[in-house]
Amino acid sequence: MEVDPVNEEPTDADYETNDSLHGAEIPTSEAYVQVGNSVFGIEEYLGDEWSQQILKVHDPEQPLEPPSGMATELWEWQKSLLPKMQVMGDSHRRGGIIGDEKGMGKTLAAIAYCQARHRGNARRLSTLVITTNTGVADWVNQLVTHFTPDARPHHLVLNDPSLRPQSLLEGRYDFVLCSFDFLELQFVQLLEHLHRDHSEKELDMGTVKQYLESNAKLGLTIEVLNCLYTKFWRVMDRPFDEVIVDEAHCVGQQHTLRHMAIDALHRDQTFLLMDGFPPDDWTFLCGHVNLLQDHVFNTYFKFMKHFASQKEDGTFADYPSETKFNRLVKFLQAMVVARPRALPPSGSEEVPDGGKKRFMQSKADTKVRLSAFLPCYDDVQPIIPFQYPGGAGEHHKPTPAMKAYYKRK
Secondary structure, three states: OOOOOOOOOOOHHHOOEEHHHOOEEOOOOOOEEEEOOEEEEHHHHOOHHHHHHHHHHHOOOOOOOOOOOEOOOOOHHHHHHHHHHHHHHHOOOOEEEEEEOOOOOHHHHHHHHHHHHOOOOOOOOOEEEEEOHHHHHHHHHHHHHOEOHHHOOOEEEOOOOOOOHHHHHHHOOOEEEEEHHHHHHHHHHHHHHHHHHOOOOOOOHHHHHHHHHOOOOOOOOOOEOOOOOEOHHHHOOOOEEEEEEOOHHHOOOOOOHHHHHHHOOOEEEEEEEEEOOOOOOHHHHHHHHHOOOOOOOOOHHHHHHHHOOEOOOOOEOOOOOHHHHHHHHHHHHOOEEEOOOOOOOOOOOOOOOOOOOOOOOOHHHHHHHHHHHOOOOOOOOOOOOOOOOOOOOOOOOOOHHHHHHHHHO
16 A cells, blocks of 8 residues: 655545555454554554564574683573574664662663673774763773773773774774763764754754665765765765664653754664663653664654553543553563563553552553563563573672672662
């Protein structure tokens, strides 16, 4: 079925049949999504193939052993996370979200994954880590501490705005670390350059990406503004192998400068590390999943239309209906590995509300209920959340966060 490419989404009245579904009628009340030039019912889009992806993520078929040369023995949960990240990274989404309490070892697990992924294979560029100013020092410490001297990953702290792309390429760095502030400054430099050429219209991500991708395949004029935002990487076919967004709760919705700066990077895989999942405002998940690839909920309107309840005046509520909540859980399970920081009692299906029984009526309700269902969506697939080990590795002593967790248990 041909779809007018000018319209972001057709109205229900525009489509009553769907050639890809053998001409079956689609009730105007049924939710649907547009994929290319075809329209699918939402339940079919999140159907058997999506369920298989969930199973692959949470029960990987292929192992991924930790990299050699580590001075720290990973905990069992960290080892189990590596093949899960491999499945998410190789999927159409090209990445995923890793969520857990601060101090439980996400950083080391991410480092181990990136090193293990490129074991025996040369990187196309580097792993780019984006984090807070204090987070940069923590990453450097972990790169140095957890590897033997002869196996330490080669890293660069990116804080020189005059650094050229060739320097990154010739340096053969395993990890390039930069702060959110530095990333935004580099992106602003790109926006200022584009503003001089597009002063007659408002800049958006479409304009930015069109500039970065223009002439890339032909290898024509290469404008080098800075080492992060340049056509050079596309001309040379050198994406960042992985972009790791640490402290991803600091990333806002799609219209924010920080989000746009990350989205404009030329990259292969993207992983977001979050100190606890889901975020306090579950609608911020829209901005997070938008940094992943190849799914149809890639705008705020599409995300809210399919996952949030709708009020009588047509605006979106702060919570999903029960049907949309189940849909949201299934969507996230294909790209999220998280053990939430606050789990309701096992088997609980009601949100505490002073004795009242209801489904959800606020963002806080949604967070609590997502915390209960994301690790194990029992109604769809028997997925068991991974568990932390009972003891530390030889060099990996329990952090305060780990001790607090076991005390609660």
